[in-house]
Amino acid sequence: MKRLKKAAAICLAGFTALSTVGVTGVYAEEANYDVDNMEFENVELRVAFRFTRDSEIDGQAKWYYEMVDQFNQENEGRIHVTDESISTESDYLEKLTTDFASGDVPNAFVEYGGSRVKEYVEAGYLLDLTSYLEKYPDWKDGVQEFAWATTEFDGVEGTYGIPWSAYQLCLYYNKDLLEAAGAQEPESWDDLVDACGKLKEAGIQPFNYSDKDNYHYEHLIGVLALKAYGPEIAEELASDAESYNGEKMVAIYQKMKDMIDAGYWGDAILSTDVATERSMFEAGQAAFFIDGTWNCGTFQNGSDRTLFDAEKIGVTRVPYIDEAYKTVEMGGGSDTYYITTLNQSEEEIAATVKFIKYLTTVNAINQMCEYSPTTYAEKVTIDTGNYLLNDVNVIMAENTDSRLNLPNYDTNSSATDTIRNSLQALATGASAQEVGDNIVDKMSAYE
Numbered sequence: 001m002k003r004l005k006k007a008a009a010i011c012l013a014g015f016t017a018l019s020t021v022g023v024t025g026v027y028a029e030e031a032n033y034d035v036d037n038m039e040f041e042n043v044e045l046r047v048a049f050r051f052t053r054d055s056e057i058d059g060q061a062k063w064y065y066e067m068v069d070q071f072n073q074e075n076e077g078r079i080h081v082t083d084e085s086i087s088t089e090s091d092y093l094e095k096l097t098t099d100f101a102s103g104d105v106p107n108a109f110v111e112y113g114g115s116r117v118k119e120y121v122e123a124g125y126l127l128d129l130t131s132y133l134e135k136y137p138d139w140k141d142g143v144q145e146f147a148w149a150t151t152e153f154d155g156v157e158g159t160y161g162i163p164w165s166a167y168q169l170c171l172y173y174n175k176d177l178l179e180a181a182g183a184q185e186p187e188s189w190d191d192l193v194d195a196c197g198k199l200k201e202a203g204i205q206p207f208n209y210s211d212k213d214n215y216h217y218e219h220l221i222g223v224l225a226l227k228a229y230g231p232e233i234a235e236e237l238a239s240d241a242e243s244y245n246g247e248k249m250v251a252i253y254q255k256m257k258d259m260i261d262a263g264y265w266g267d268a269i270l271s272t273d274v275a276t277e278r279s280m281f282e283a284g285q286a287a288f289f290i291d292g293t294w295n296c297g298t299f300q301n302g303s304d305r306t307l308f309d310a311e312k313i314g315v316t317r318v319p320y321i322d323e324a325y326k327t328v329e330m331g332g333g334s335d336t337y338y339i340t341t342l343n344q345s346e347e348e349i350a351a352t353v354k355f356i357k358y359l360t361t362v363n364a365i366n367q368m369c370e371y372s373p374t375t376y377a378e379k380v381t382i383d384t385g386n387y388l389l390n391d392v393n394v395i396m397a398e399n400t401d402s403r404l405n406l407p408n409y410d411t412n413s414s415a416t417d418t419i420r421n422s423l424q425a426l427a428t429g430a431s432a433q434e435v436g437d438n439i440v441d442k443m444s445a446y447e
Helices: 006-016 023-027 059-074 089-102 115-123 130-135 137-141 145-151 175-181 189-201 216-229 232-238 247-261 274-282 295-301 346-360 362-371 387-397 415-428 432-444
Strands: 043-048 079-083 108-111 166-174 288-292 313-317 328-333 336-339 401-403
Touching: 043 089, 043 346, 059 079, 059 295, 059 346, 059 362, 079 346, 108 346, 115 415, 130 137, 145 328, 166 175, 166 216, 166 295, 166 387, 175 189, 189 247, 189 288, 216 232, 216 247, 216 288, 216 328, 216 401, 216 415, 247 415, 247 432, 274 288, 274 295, 288 295, 295 362, 295 387, 313 387, 336 346, 346 362, 415 432
Parallel strands: 043 079, 043 108, 328 401
Antiparallel strands: 108 336, 166 288, 166 313, 166 328
16 A cells, blocks of 8 residues: 655644644534525635636637626626636646645636645545435435546545536547558557558657647557556556556556657657647647547647548547456546635635535536537536537447546656656657656655
């Protein structure tokens, strides 16, 4: 069993020195959990999410900022929400860590669960929503069962958050470019490599793979490991039964390096972000694009809708390595709202619950899905008419198992950042074994 890491322990020691205002009253038996009918007066809330204001293509962001404005208008003089979103994930996470260390935390933030949140839960600085969900059973029933994984933590009773998005990694492809190269929709990784070879011979770039954002490679090793070794690999890595520099994982890194060395992923990996890669795919400058199901809506809302409108974009599973795990996927509940209790008053906590509930009812998420048709944690009841989303729903209905990002299962709070940073070296010439050894060496420093 892994121990909590030094860095996390130091942070938590700092947390305990800070006072927590009014939290006990929220949990008292006589507490009122009916936030929709509470009286509030001039409550100021700060929320830290990752939306981009004034985005031209992000339908979710457009919906969110309209909802914030609407909530503030409806609650004028009672509750006011100030958004503190940072769209770049690495900057967002750094700011969140700093906020917790100082005790000046936002009232709510968005994260993915797992080891990145568990230390806050164990320290007692996130709100258990159990009583609120019991008060509003329709709110709880509106969330699909699989999505609650981001709100539940081993050894800790309670429900610590509300998931609102769900995802799965998929392979998107340009139907015309595959046809021009005589290539087929790939099912296995070998099929994908073969298709890339045919595309290259035809003068067509297979991928413009990006990792400037620092998460794309980590997502890919997760789904490939699941499709090579099955869902158990997540728990095996977390328990040290398998290692990130062991034979199994090094084989995964090598498959990625082979794609780089063959030129199938392009030559600007670390200077290209995902938005640029997606735009290049939409413009017909690459045949393939691996990313989440949220792109069903992003393609529909994109600045260049030519391929989408002509229904020339296809979607399929990320190709399997071992056919036995063809329908094992990386996905599940994703973005989850967490409510903080650290240095928050009872009134602030209750007002925050009211706001988060406002954003996450089925009716609210139905509206969000109209703005951005994709997969959600809530039980969406509308048909958007988005053909890619319809295809994705068929794929997901046939899944036999799934896991979240591999680092989510690790008790090492440095796992995500360490893995993401280390994998980037594949694009600068490091060997697969060197990358694996670097991951293990850096993670061991936090044990």
